[in-house]
Amino acid sequence: MHSMDEEVLQHGTARTALAVPPREEGFWVSAKNIERLSRVASRSDRGEQVNVLIRGPKGCGKTTLARDFAARWSRPFYEVHCGAFVDAEQWFGKDRLNQGETWYRKARFIHATETPSCVILLDEINRAHPEVLNAVLGLLDWRRSLWSDDLTYEVRVAAGVVFFATLNEGEEFFGVNPLDAAVRDRFPRTVRLDYPPKREEAAILQSHGLSSPMAHKLTEFAHTLRKASRPVPVSTRQLMVAAEEICEGASLREAVETAIIFGTEDIALEKTALQALQWVEDEPFVAGPDNS
Numbered sequence: 321m322h323s324m325d326e327e328v329l330q331h332g333t334a335r336t337a338l339a340v341p342p343r344e345e346g347f348w349v350s351a352k353n354i355e356r357l358s359r360v361a362s363r364s365d366r367g368e369q370v371n372v373l374i375r376g377p378k379g380c381g382k383t384t385l386a387r388d389f390a391a392r393w394s395r396p397f398y399e400v401h402c403g404a405f406v407d408a409e410q411w412f413g414k415d416r417l418n419q420g421e422t423w424y425r426k427a428r429f430i431h432a433t434e435t436p437s438c439v440i441l442l443d444e445i446n447r448a449h450p451e452v453l454n455a456v457l458g459l460l461d462w463r464r465s466l467w468s469d470d471l472t473y474e475v476r477v478a479a480g481v482v483f484f485a486t487l488n489e490g491e492e493f494f495g496v497n498p499l500d501a502a503v504r505d506r507f508p509r510t511v512r513l514d515y516p517p518k519r520e521e522a523a524i525l526q527s528h529g530l531s532s533p534m535a536h537k538l539t540e541f542a543h544t545l546r547k548a549s550r551p552v553p554v555s556t557r558q559l560m561v562a563a564e565e566i567c568e569g570a571s572l573r574e575a576v577e578t579a580i581i582f583g584t585e586d587i588a589l590e591k592t593a594l595q596a597l598q599w600v601e602d603e604p605f606v607a608g609p610d611n612s
Contacts, residue, residue, distance in 0.1 A: 338396035376513030379555015398432035403447030408455035437480035
């Protein structure tokens with residue numbers, strides 16, 4: 321069995337460096353959260369290792385926020401989809417076979433952990449089984465290290481690494497586990513996200529080609545649903561899809577059906593959505609020539 325370094329020497333396949341992600345056009349972050357993230361960046365710049373939990377409703381940009389942090393402060397970025405991990409060994413690596421020869425390939429997660437100032441996103445952390453998360457608790461607490469039998473050395477978190485974790489909470493999420501207190505305690509800083517204000521959300525839709533009047537109608541529709549007696553979590557992402565449909569010639573109702581209504585089996589939600597459409601548009605079936 322060969323180490324990853326031996327693989328690089330024998331097969332000439334050097335690891336691809338982790339990249340700084342590009343900024344996402346139209347992504348909105350409140351001034352208060354920019355201040356919070358700036359303090360995180362300052363601690364990282366001093367070589368401290370920081371853990372941040374991101375909470376918020378569906379589709380408000382939790383995953384994008386971590387990537388945006390890396391882009392704003394020019395940090396390498398790596399994202400882990402926690403729901404895809406079914407056993408603890410996946411954190412560290414796996415055996416590979418090449419020309420009848422077996423070697424152990426170090427996981428990209430470990431490479432990111434050992435990269436100074438890297439931003440590591442543990443996306444939907446409560447989709448991972450608690451036993452899977454327990455395997456890396458040592459990297460997330462004050463020890464910032466753990467021994468790996470597979471790698472045969474002690475993994476240490478590099479200076480300035482920032483761990484972000486996103487959390488899905490609520491009865492609408494399936495396949496999630498209660499977040500263990502030991503895991504939650506390892507994320508002492510929390511950023512709470514919400515949907516953008518109406519003006520900002522309308523500007524995002526306009527940046528995707530929607531006219532100003534239609535962008536404000538669509539935003540008003542979403543805010544009406546979010547503040548209903550039984551709130552409907554319409555995401556900015558869904559509104560962007562609706563905006564794309566309208567720009568392609570769909571009526572307001574057709575766009576909302578495609579992006580929001582047809583994706584649910586909740587009849588009450590459908591009725592509420594159709595009522596909200598009538599409140600913001602007298603003729604939701606009609607698409608104007610300029611989407612206005």
